[in-house]
Amino acid sequence: MSEQRTFTRRQALKLMGVGTLGTYLAACASPAAPAATTDGSGDAEMPAGEKKTISISHIGGGSLEASEKSQRMQLLRANFPDIEIENRWVSYGGYLDKIPVQIASGDLADLQFCNAFNDIPLMMENEIIIETGPLLEEYGQNIVAVTPAKAWDSTIYDGKQYAVTHNIYDLNIWCSQYRGDWLDKLGLGVPETIDEYGEVLRAFSNSDPDGNGKKDTWGRLLYNSVRFDDDFFHAFGVAVGHHLNGFWRERDGQLALDWVQPGMKDALAWMSDVWADGGFHPDSISIPLGQKDNAFHASFAGNVYTSWNSIDFAQDKIRTVDPDAVIVAGPAPAGPGGRGYTGEGWPWCFVIPITAQWPEDCVRIIDWFFTPDIAAQIMCEGVLGVTNKGLNENGWCVEYTPEEKAAMGDEWANKQNEVQDISVFWGLWLTIGTLGGVQPFPTFPPDMKKHFEDMLAAKYSENALAAKDLSQEYLLLTEKARPVAAEKEFWPGLQTRFGEFISQAVAGAIDLDQGWSEWLDFFEKNGGPLITEQVNQI
Amino acid sequence: MATSAVSKTLQGASGQWKRYLAQLLITVWTHRYLYLMLVLPFIFFIIFRFYPMVGNIIAFKKYQLMHGIWGSPWVGLKHFRSLFDDPAFLRVLRNTLSIAALKLLVTFPAPIVLALFINEIRHMVYKRFVQTIVYVPHFLSWVIYGAILYIMLSPANGLINNVIASLGMEKIAFFQKPILFQPIVIISSLLKETGWAAIIYLATISTIDLTLYEAAIIDGANRWQLMRYVTLPGLAMTIVTLFILQIGFFLNVGFEQIFILQNSMVLTTGDVIETFIYRVGIRQARFDFTTAAGLFNGLVGMVLVLMADRLAKRMDLPGIF
Numbered sequence: 001m002s003e004q005r006t007f008t009r010r011q012a013l014k015l016m017g018v019g020t021l022g023t024y025l026a027a028c029a030s031p032a033a034p035a036a037t038t039d040g041s042g043d044a045e046m047p048a049g050e051k052k053t054i055s056i057s058h059i060g061g062g063s064l065e066a067s068e069k070s071q072r073m074q075l076l077r078a079n080f081p082d083i084e085i086e087n088r089w090v091s092y093g094g095y096l097d098k099i100p101v102q103i104a105s106g107d108l109a110d111l112q113f114c115n116a117f118n119d120i121p122l123m124m125e126n127e128i129i130i131e132t133g134p135l136l137e138e139y140g141q142n143i144v145a146v147t148p149a150k151a152w153d154s155t156i157y158d159g160k161q162y163a164v165t166h167n168i169y170d171l172n173i174w175c176s177q178y179r180g181d182w183l184d185k186l187g188l189g190v191p192e193t194i195d196e197y198g199e200v201l202r203a204f205s206n207s208d209p210d211g212n213g214k215k216d217t218w219g220r221l222l223y224n225s226v227r228f229d230d231d232f233f234h235a236f237g238v239a240v241g242h243h244l245n246g247f248w249r250e251r252d253g254q255l256a257l258d259w260v261q262p263g264m265k266d267a268l269a270w271m272s273d274v275w276a277d278g279g280f281h282p283d284s285i286s287i288p289l290g291q292k293d294n295a296f297h298a299s300f301a302g303n304v305y306t307s308w309n310s311i312d313f314a315q316d317k318i319r320t321v322d323p324d325a326v327i328v329a330g331p332a333p334a335g336p337g338g339r340g341y342t343g344e345g346w347p348w349c350f351v352i353p354i355t356a357q358w359p360e361d362c363v364r365i366i367d368w369f370f371t372p373d374i375a376a377q378i379m380c381e382g383v384l385g386v387t388n389k390g391l392n393e394n395g396w397c398v399e400y401t402p403e404e405k406a407a408m409g410d411e412w413a414n415k416q417n418e419v420q421d422i423s424v425f426w427g428l429w430l431t432i433g434t435l436g437g438v439q440p441f442p443t444f445p446p447d448m449k450k451h452f453e454d455m456l457a458a459k460y461s462e463n464a465l466a467a468k469d470l471s472q473e474y475l476l477l478t479e480k481a482r483p484v485a486a487e488k489e490f491w492p493g494l495q496t497r498f499g500e501f502i503s504q505a506v507a508g509a510i511d512l513d514q515g516w517s518e519w520l521d522f523f524e525k526n527g528g529p530l531i532t533e534q535v536n537q538i
Numbered sequence: 539m540a541t542s543a544v545s546k547t548l549q550g551a552s553g554q555w556k557r558y559l560a561q562l563l564i565t566v567w568t569h570r571y572l573y574l575m576l577v578l579p580f581i582f583f584i585i586f587r588f589y590p591m592v593g594n595i596i597a598f599k600k601y602q603l604m605h606g607i608w609g610s611p612w613v614g615l616k617h618f619r620s621l622f623d624d625p626a627f628l629r630v631l632r633n634t635l636s637i638a639a640l641k642l643l644v645t646f647p648a649p650i651v652l653a654l655f656i657n658e659i660r661h662m663v664y665k666r667f668v669q670t671i672v673y674v675p676h677f678l679s680w681v682i683y684g685a686i687l688y689i690m691l692s693p694a695n696g697l698i699n700n701v702i703a704s705l706g707m708e709k710i711a712f713f714q715k716p717i718l719f720q721p722i723v724i725i726s727s728l729l730k731e732t733g734w735a736a737i738i739y740l741a742t743i744s745t746i747d748l749t750l751y752e753a754a755i756i757d758g759a760n761r762w763q764l765m766r767y768v769t770l771p772g773l774a775m776t777i778v779t780l781f782i783l784q785i786g787f788f789l790n791v792g793f794e795q796i797f798i799l800q801n802s803m804v805l806t807t808g809d810v811i812e813t814f815i816y817r818v819g820i821r822q823a824r825f826d827f828t829t830a831a832g833l834f835n836g837l838v839g840m841v842l843v844l845m846a847d848r849l850a851k852r853m854d855l856p857g858i859f
Contacts, residue, residue: 100823122823126603225802282693286713286801492822493626503802
């Protein structure tokens with residue numbers, strides 16, 4: 001009878017230890033292979049019979065599958081038969097996380113979509129993108145012709161340009177919108193000043209504007225961290241800046257951050273008063289950002305600050321619960337510091353990493369989108385021939401008007417369902433400005449330009465177009481051109497601390513005077529002066 | 539003379555090593571099929587658990603993409619110094635420790651108690667109904683569960699606040715009060731995961747020898763005494779093992795849950811190491827700095843596991859090593 005031998009835990013642990021150590025040593029012994037790089041001169045040669053491969057990273061709704069099926073992608077591939085287009089779609093919801101990881105891992109596409117304010121400094125620090133100025137001069141004439149000079153500011157380092165294209169229309173699309181029917185019932189007009197505005201918010205909350213006898217309405221729901229509520233901050237001569245990105249203005253010949261100006265304290269005191277009077281929805285600040293417009297759409301809040309082009313959609317939505325609802329846009333409320341709506345500026349662009357083998361072709365591809373004939377085919381919303389009318393006799397796309405959509409009834413809903421993934425996809429084409437509605441290029445011939453201007457006019461209600469004008473009229477942009485080095489270390493801490501401070505101050509959770517001095521002290525001790533110094537050196 | 543002694547010692551050691559290796563090989567061959575089954579999990583752990591650990595080295599470097607992990611310059615303990623100089627990190631460390639301790643104290647024993655109670659239910663249909671009800675929340679993601687909590691606790695029209703108002707009290711903005719954040723985290727964890735965590739204890743209870751219960755009943759034990767002197771000792775090994783394993787994740791307080799529930803008003807008590815790493819490491823791409831934070835997190839976990847293991851052995855309970 002043989003003895004049953006057992007494998008003890010001690011032996012197992014030793015075996016695992018030896019294996020782990022061996023693997024670790026093996027890993028240490030094999031340094032990461034350097035990535036293949038190019039100097040951007042485009043000297044790479046293509047073996048006969050083989051296609052060049054160019055990967056494009058871009059963001060959008062829908063899915064990778066949907067972007068693959070889209071007419072735009074098919075058109076792109078058909079136009080560049082000698083190039084294998086590798087589609088690297090990134091979801092709109094995930095790009096904030098995905099892009100830094102792509103940068104850190106070196107897994108960048110040949111045409112890499114990014115946020116100029118957040119991502120280019122990181123790429124510059126790691127020296128992984130190429131200068132694009134000379135390439136644009138040679139291969140990107142259509143891009144250059146339609147891009148405003150100011151758009152490039154965030155991509156220029158030491159006088160050199162590091163992006164191949166930008167969103168060509170600034171994202172100045174926000175304005176204040178009100179329940180016009182509630183204002184009428186309460187005998188109030190659209191507010192012009194910050195005091196009138198405060199009264200409107202209080203009345204929406206406390207005077208039963210929906211007339212149901214219940215206390216179930218509020219003035220406005222503040223967004224998460226109060227970071228998207230710049231309309232009333234500007235009345236005090238300051239702003240938070242979308243996404244807590246900061247807002248810089250020239251003061252005494254120097255650029256200074258609004259967050260530490262006395263007007264900020266005044267704005268917070270004003271908001272705190274309105275909060276105490278019940279003017280803001282009690283779920284404000286704590287509610288997830290994704291639900292920011294819900295209270296307005298559900299007819300609980302009478303005012304919202306959001307993009308002008310959502311006004312018709314919002315009205316339709318509210319009319320499902322209140323058939324008499326009317327939405328009107330208003331001017332930025334004026335106060336002691338002025339008035340304004342914050343524009344996002346030009347955050348989104350494409351860059352070319354040093355790993356790209358065919359930088360000239362990358363520019364050619366993007367430039368192709370900007371040629372008038374191509375742009376006129378792809379700039380409409382919807383899927384060609386399904387959720388838009390397709391191309392007219394000139395080869396220019398045509399959208400359905402709201403009346404035509406309404407007349408289609410269920411057929412329109414079916415069309416939308418049929419292509420829902422594709423219709424919400426605008427990723428790669430974001431840069432040509434479809435986010436703010438179809439906008440003709442300055443390089444379009446007059447008849448083509450008129451076609452798209454007419455289409456834009458027919459697409460929105462008068463109220464929406466008035467809102468568009470207001471959002472343009474009160475536009476204010478931060479004067480800081482681009483991020484500076486010190487921000488990487490200090491900005492996250494400042495951003496978190498400031499967001500925390502203003503939220504608590506507005507809700508009256510802290511003493512404003514004490515909180516304000518603590519915040520100023522934090523700013524002084526945690527990189528604020530260094531960032532200010534570097535911003536003024538740009 | 540001395541040389542000869544050293545040589546003999548070395549030869550002895552070498553001989554011992556050879557014998558040990560031979561014995562090991564024989565053992566492996568004897569149980570070859572068991573080892574074969576281990577190969578795939580072992581490869582998985584090597585590739586996805588151990589190899590990535592090599593990257594921890596960037597906690598001691600200024601990580602630059604162009605130069606890679608190995609080519610980036612060494613900075614010694616700079617990131618650790620920055621970490622402990624950062625007032626935000628000290629706050630997240632304090633919050634993490636506080637939430638972790640509360641979770642350990644409250645959510646670890648809860649499933650044991652629940653399992654003991656469920657085990658006492660004699661009506662089988664009711665027992666299964668209760669089990670199902672307490673398992674269900676586990677299958678909801680924190681996104682959904684968090685949204686339900688927001689709706690239930692909303693000061694505008696939430697169910698809980700409506701009850702509070704109907705009792706004549708003032709509504710409470712639960713998610714705007716830093717003092718309430720940690721209790722909300724603990725209670726929501728308790729409600730969501732206790733039922734699921736009780737499964738393993740219920741399974742262990744089902745393996746306890748029934749003759750022990752019969753003997754105790756003959757000796758005159760009542761139900762409470764059966765639970766105290768038969769069921770609970772039968773669970774001891776499982777409790778200790780799970781406790782030590784949980785201790786290993788002591789500082790991992792649950793990113794998803796905290797991230798979903800926190801907002802800028804409750805960061806004072808709600809910002810934890812995991813959300814800090816996400817915010818600074820991923821969003822701001824300071825991978826080297828936050829790797830230092832992660833490494834610190836892991837080291838604390840390892841030390842706690844070793845301590846818990848040693849403590850268990852001192853109490854004559856089985857450890858995990």
